[in-house]
Amino acid sequence: MEIITVERKILEKNDAIASGLRKEFLFRKQFVINLLSSPGTGKTSLIERMAIKTKNIFSTAVIVGDVQTDNDSKRIGALNIPVVQIVTNGGCHLEANLVRDAYKNLLDLKFDLLIIENVGNLVCPAGFDLGEDIKVVLSSITEGEDKPLKYPVVFRNSVALIINKTDLQPYLNCKASGIKENALKVNPSIKVFETSCKTDEGIDEWISWLESKMKSK
């Protein structure tokens, strides 16, 4: 009973901070993605690819969460995009107060899109509102077809699913169509993209859809 009370308090506090962040993002006309996935699905590669392709269309900033290291922020920073690294030191997900503190470093900058690259974890981050407009889940095709059924909350809470590394499909028993089918079982309205950051497959379709979402905010 004591634990449940503490958990509720944590979530209530998180939601209050997330709500404040959401107002701030709206005021500044910034569209915000909370990008979720397992470790090693290509979140940073996707952000790199998007940054290169969209630099003449809209401006992007990134907040990166990792348990340890600032490898990802170095990779993104190399593209001349503003980036703030959060190292959680063992923490398994981002919470709104961490994003609020990181966002303070971006207050002097103008940008249209903020991507929050969450900690690589398909379970815990799904339950925490960070003030984002949309949650997007990235799945590597190598992970197998059953992940939406095994980890339903993150797929249910996401507006879009990006199935990445499709260039590896010829060498796998797993098919993107199987992942899509299972994702639609847990979330019939989820929008599904199939991408490869190596061959560029599907990246333009994903960016076009994102642009339309940004315009309708």
Next chain:
Amino acid sequence: MEIITVERKILEKNDAIASGLRKEFLFRKQFVINLLSSPGTGKTSLIERMAIKTKNIFSTAVIVGDVQTDNDSKRIGALNIPVVQIVTNGGCHLEANLVRDAYKNLLDLKFDLLIIENVGNLVCPAGFDLGEDIKVVLSSITEGEDKPLKYPVVFRNSVALIINKTDLQPYLNCKASGIKENALKVNPSIKVFETSCKTDEGIDEWISWLESKMKSK
């Protein structure tokens, strides 16, 4: 302060149950592996492959943890191996009390090896003792070379690292040698295997090593 107290209580309670389980496993002469990894690295495929190869050498039982579904226990059960499924219903890791309850279903059976397939999560399960003899971390080669640096606790706490899906190496920029190098940086004594459940590469070496560990218990 309140939260820290609750967390400490949870860990103390877990450790007490794990300690009891460890005595029980020793009494019954069972060797126990706590198998940890991200989602979709091939934990169940490895168990399937091991079960087929070792059926005339030693007997195996499996406890499987998943956030949702009993897909994995069905796959393992099809091999005529005793298997108990734990569905955590959103929980991000196994705790000793869940294993103790699952293990009750195996008390009437004789077996030499118990594999506890943990929830697919590279962060949270690493901190919970389940009474196992060894933690083993499974990494898919598709996840990239930097995972040991980004998720150091699970690699530090594991006695062995199995780098799986090496059949995909020709199609990736990532090399098994790079993962190994980073794993040794965070845990210089970790034993590293390179395996493919598709081509059978490295499975015999892993089983031989495991056999020697089981004999020395």
